[in-house]
Amino acid sequence: MKYMTRIFSGIALLIAFLSIHSCTDYGLNVKKIDNHLYAVLGEGGNSGVFFCDTAVVVIDTKMKQGAERLQRWVNDKAKGKKIYIINTHVHKDHTSGNHLYSNPTIIAGDYGVQFWDAISSKEDLPNRWLADTLLLPMGDDTLLIENVGQVHTYADVIVYFKNRKVLFAGDIILNKYHPYLDEHAGSNVENYINTLSGFIKEFTIKKVVPGHGEIGGSELVNNFRQYMIDMEDVAAYPDNEIKMREKYSKYLSLPLNRAGFDQTISFINKSGTLRE
Ligand SMILES: [Zn+2]
Ligand SMILES: [Zn+2]
Numbered sequence: 001m002k003y004m005t006r007i008f009s010g011i012a013l014l015i016a017f018l019s020i021h022s023c024t025d026y027g028l029n030v031k032k033i034d035n036h037l038y039a040v041l042g043e044g045g046n047s048g049v050f051f052c053d054t055a056v057v058v059i060d061t062k063m064k065q066g067a068e069r070l071q072r073w074v075n076d077k078a079k080g081k082k083i084y085i086i087n088t089h090v091h092k093d094h095t096s097g098n099h100l101y102s103n104p105t106i107i108a109g110d111y112g113v114q115f116w117d118a119i120s121s122k123e124d125l126p127n128r129w130l131a132d133t134l135l136l137p138m139g140d141d142t143l144l145i146e147n148v149g150q151v152h153t154y155a156d157v158i159v160y161f162k163n164r165k166v167l168f169a170g171d172i173i174l175n176k177y178h179p180y181l182d183e184h185a186g187s188n189v190e191n192y193i194n195t196l197s198g199f200i201k202e203f204t205i206k207k208v209v210p211g212h213g214e215i216g217g218s219e220l221v222n223n224f225r226q227y228m229i230d231m232e233d234v235a236a237y238p239d240n241e242i243k244m245r246e247k248y249s250k251y252l253s254l255p256l257n258r259a260g261f262d263q264t265i266s267f268i269n270k271s272g273t274l275r276e
Contacts, residue, residue: 025073026069026072026073027069028040028043028066028069028070028073029041029042029043030073031215033164033166033207033215034164036050036051036052036139036140036141037049037050037051037161037164037166038050039209039215040062040070040073041214041215042066042212043062043063043064043065043066043067043069043070044060044061044062044063044064044066044067044092044093044094044096044097045060045062045088045091045093045094045170045171045211045212046060046168046209046210046211046212046213047059047060047061047062047070048060048159048168048209049070049073049074049077050138050139050141050143050161051077051078051081051139052138052139052140053139054081054082054139055081055082055083055084055138056074056077056078056081056082056083056084057084057085057086057136057138057143058070058074058083058084058085058086058101058104059085059086059088059159059168060086060087060088060094060095060168060170061085061087061094061095061096061097061098061100061101061124062093062094062096062097063092063093063094063096063097064096066097067096067097067100068097068100070097071097071100071101074101082105083101083102083103083104083105084104084105084107084136085098085101085104085105085106085107085126086107086108086145086157086159087106087107087108087109087126087157088156088157088158088159088168088169088170088171088172088211089108089109089152089153089155089156089157089170089171089185090108090109090111090115090116090119090120090153090155090185091119091120091153091171091180091182091185092119092120092121093254093256094170094171094211095108095120095121095124096120096121096124097124098123098124098125098126099123099124105127105128106124106125106126106127106128107126107128107130107134107145107157108126108128108129108130108155108157109129109130109147109153109154109155109156109157110129110130110131110147110155111129111153111154111155112129113125115154119184119185130145130147130155130157131147132146132147133145133146133147134146140163141161141162141163141164142161142162142163143159143160143161143162144159144160144161144162145157145158145159146158146160148172148195148198149191149195150186150188150191151172151187151188151191151192151195152170152171152172152179152182152185152186152187152192152211153171153182153185153186153187154185154186155186156170156171156172157170158170158172158199160203164206164207165203165204165205165206165207166205166206166207166208166209167199167203167205167207167208167209168209169199169208169209169210169211169220169221170211171211171212172192172195172196172211172224173196173208173210173211173220173221173224174210174211174212174213174224175208175210175212175213175214175215175216175220175223175224176213176214176250176251176252177210177212177213177251177252177253177254177259178248178251178252178253178254178259178260178261178263178264179192179227179259179264180254180257180259181259181263181264181267182257183267183270183271187267188271189228189231189232189267189268189271192224192225192228193225193228193229193232196221196222196224196225196228197225199221200218200221200222200225205217205218205221206218208220208221210224212254213252227248227251230244230247230248231244231264231265231268232268234265235265235268235269241265244261245261248261
């Protein structure tokens with residue numbers, strides 16, 4: 001009897017814990033980086049949320065229910081502060097929650113309205129196109145928001161927290177995921193390799209929040225750069241295919257598109273960007 005009571009009280013405690021947990025985070029996968037900065041992973045692209053005294057910065061707004069839950073989570077904590085949204089790129093898994101926020105400044109690379117509407121949607125349209133670099137002092141940090149040009153799409157934007165040395169890379173860096181290489185949006189494998197080399201030289205990086213997959217250190221930059229180099233190698237020398245399939249066998253594919261080992265190789269073959 002005593003044993004049963006212990007089991008029941010254990011179950012009650014577990015239920016209480018789970019309900020508190022889901023109530024505060026709405027079932028989102030929230031990773032606290034410090035008291036002000038959070039990464040919220042999955043359900044579309046990974047997001048970042050930075051809280052300071054006067055404003056809240058949201059990096060990428062997810063899609064579908066994930067977008068709605070993220071907006072509720074941000075709203076609970078923002079308490080009416082000004083909202084800045086930064087979109088790392090145009091794809092819907094990163095932008096579909098833009099319209100849920102009230103009166104935000106929405107910053108994205110300078111795709112222009114027509115291109116944006118063709119790939120994302122009118123209701124999520126940004127109101128500030130970024131052609132180069134913006135330094136945004138916020139609370140205890142300064143955000144370097146940079147349009148790095150054509151990499152995963154025609155105008156990818158990264159956000160680097162200068163004091164924290166945390167990089168939000170959008171889909172320029174994925175962690176153990178095959179990339180979605182989209183010719184309509186401008187994906188360019190050669191530019192991935194050059195841009196990622198640039199990150200290694202330009203930034204001191206303590207943490208990387210990739211567009212998809214878990215948070216990591218600066219090794220994520222190298223790993224994804226190496227992925228692109230290896231794939232170009234397979235495209236040029238098919239003899240290496242078995243070895244590389246083995247090396248990347250644990251890489252996942254995003255549920256919403258046809259990304260994978262074969263798609264990467266055929267994209268490289270089609271775009272004819274083979275390196276010498
Ligand atoms: Zn994505
Ligand atoms: Zn993308």
